[in-house]
């Protein structure tokens with residue numbers, strides 16, 4: 444089964460050809476980061492326009508690298524939510540046009556189901572059920588993957604997503620956009636125990652997260668230093684913030700694995716490429732005897748390969764979308 448997948452939910456225009464669900468024949472990503480950097484974040488209008496400019500080129504390149512033509516395909520997979528509506532619409536319209544012209548089945552994919560599915564690419568032995576921590580720019584979910592595309596959500600963030608917290612803190616300490624990778628890098632030169640930040644515990648749900656408290660604590664720390672005219676060691680600040688976030692992510696994941704008797708633990712989403720999170724989760728899993736799975740960094744941040752993998756399992760289950768498929772900016776996980 445050959446699937447062409449298209450992803451355009453945010454600021455990456457991406458296309459990929461995936462064979463039998465787990466073999467990536469091509470993975471083309473055109474990132475708009477340089478463009479949005481100028482504004483300190485993603486500008487939706489600019490993102491949509493850039494997707495329109497790039498989408499055909501990216502698809503052509505993906506087909507070429509995979510050494511296939513549209514006639515070889517069995518289905519078209521596309522992210523239809525969640526994400527920026529104008530950005531999603533570009534991918535959805537493109538996927539519909541190709542599917543219609545080539546009389547191919549159309550499979551709409553949930554972007555976060557894609558992030559989770561990135562784990563199948565390099566771990567041929569991984570099959571549901573397993574526990575997955577999803578940490579991306581807009582989502583922080585702790586879920587049990589019960590089956591392909593079937594999720595039980597155990598916990599979620601009450602306020603900022605993990606990636607959002609990284610981006611906001613990075614901006615506050617003057618690192619620019621996107622902040623996650625910059626904090627990751629700068630932290631290597633800092634002492635994670637230099638400053639103790641609060642770890643939010645949510646009384647009634649042990650698996651929920653909250654990151655606005657630690658974000659505010661960083662901002663307060665910066666303000667106070669400024670008022671006193673003191674220099675801030677940005678590397679220490681970044682490392683200490685990162686530790687506060689990573690500690691909570693690992694603690695909650697380990698608690699859930701224990702409570703739900705899960706012996707396989709995976710991570711997914713852009714923040715899953717964070718070096719400290721990967722190392723800390725690996726160590727915790729080793730200690731508790733759980734098998735640990737994580738995608739390579741290139742499959743953690745937005746890409747179409749993960750969408751192709753998710754589309755394959757949806758396709759196998761019989762998921763088909765009609766020509767009325769629309770972008771759903773706030774699509775919930777597990778909805779179809």
Ligand code: ATP
Pocket residue numbers: 452453525526554558578579580581582605606607609610621622623624627712713714715716717718743744745
């Ligand atoms: P969502 O998937 O929730 O719709 P998104 O697609 O915009 O959001 P992703 O591409 O999955 O988000 O991830 C981007 C996020 O990951 C950004 O917030 C970015 O700062 C963060 N990120 C990327 N690399 C790292 C890293 N090395 N350390 C920490 N955070 C990172």
Ligand code: MG
Pocket residue numbers: 453454455745
């Ligand atoms: Mg992005």
Ligand code: FE
Pocket residue numbers: 554558579580712713744745
């Ligand atoms: Fe994403």
